[in-house]
Amino acid sequence: MPATHEVTQLLQEWANGDQQALHRLTPLVYAELCRLAAVYLRNERRDHTLQPSALVHEAFLRMVDQGNPSWQNRSHFFGVAAHLMREILVDHARRRQTAKRAGRNVSLGEAMSLARERTADLSALDDALPALEKLDARKCKAIELRYFGGLGVQEIAQALEVSPVTVRRDLKIAEAWLHHEMRNG
Amino acid sequence: MTPERWTRVEALFHRALGCEPEQRAQLLDGAGKTDPELRQEVESLLACQGSATKVLRAEGARLYRIRSGEGQKS
Numbered sequence: 001m002p003a004t005h006e007v008t009q010l011l012q013e014w015a016n017g018d019q020q021a022l023h024r025l026t027p028l029v030y031a032e033l034c035r036l037a038a039v040y041l042r043n044e045r046r047d048h049t050l051q052p053s054a055l056v057h058e059a060f061l062r063m064v065d066q067g068n069p070s071w072q073n074r075s076h077f078f079g080v081a082a083h084l085m086r087e088i089l090v091d092h093a094r095r096r097q098t099a100k101r102a103g104r105n106v107s108l109g110e111a112m113s114l115a116r117e118r119t120a121d122l123s124a125l126d127d128a129l130p131a132l133e134k135l136d137a138r139k140c141k142a143i144e145l146r147y148f149g150g151l152g153v154q155e156i157a158q159a160l161e162v163s164p165v166t167v168r169r170d171l172k173i174a175e176a177w178l179h180h181e182m183r184n185g
Numbered sequence: 186m187t188p189e190r191w192t193r194v195e196a197l198f199h200r201a202l203g204c205e206p207e208q209r210a211q212l213l214d215g216a217g218k219t220d221p222e223l224r225q226e227v228e229s230l231l232a233c234q235g236s237a238t239k240v241l242r243a244e245g246a247r248l249y250r251i252r253s254g255e256g257q258k259s
Binding site: 135136169172173175176177179180183 | 186191195198199202229230231232233234
């Protein structure tokens with residue numbers, strides 16, 4: 001794991017407008033989130049349910065210098081981590097689904113029903129999120145921070161540099177839009 | 186959807202949410218006269234509102250749950 005002051009330093013540089021810092025930061029955060037997920041999977045019971053937001057919080061505590069906490073660091077870190085968490089978990093779910101299907105012979109009917117199940121249960125949200133991102137990037141970011149980063153309205157407001165009222169409105173319409181997409185998309 | 190369209194949908198959605206049921210119907214009727222599609226889009230979003238959070242949480246949890254072992258039901 002990189003030293004906490006290195007991550008803190010990169011967050012600071014990124015906050016000051018250095019986009020290169022983000023490029024160097026992203027793989028570090030990604031690696032740590034993957035490592036934490038793997039540790040959980042090894043150590044926990046079979047039916048253990050991992051909360052993505054808990055993992056993001058743990059990564060923050062481990063990676064960012066807590067001796068020098070600043071709100072900017074925290075919100076920037078959560079912005080990166082919540083998005084990566086979403087990617088990691090979607091990849092994981094997809095791999096599981098593929099492995100399950102490859103593991104046995106299935107009839108055409110069964111395969112069709114598996115495909116439908118996947119569409120209904122697994123892919124609907126994952127398909128809807130990029131569509132929302134395209135339609136309205138800030139609202140997608142708010143959803144990510146809320147559901148994958150586990151941030152509250154005030155924290156999201158600071159991270160996105162908008163008012164809490166705007167965050168509430170963003171979440172409200174984005175949730176309704178996603179629900180509608182998942183049902184009809 | 187164009188950004189302009191989305192902005193209009195958003196504005197009407199929030200105005201409608203802030204209304205009492207009777208006012209809401211009037212507001213949507215008014216909007217529907219000049220732009221029936223806009224009315225329909227906003228109505229479908231309003232229909233998904235409220236239960237949306239619950240559904241998103243449930244689907245999100247199902248999709249993003251990491252489980253060890255092969256005990257996954259879905």
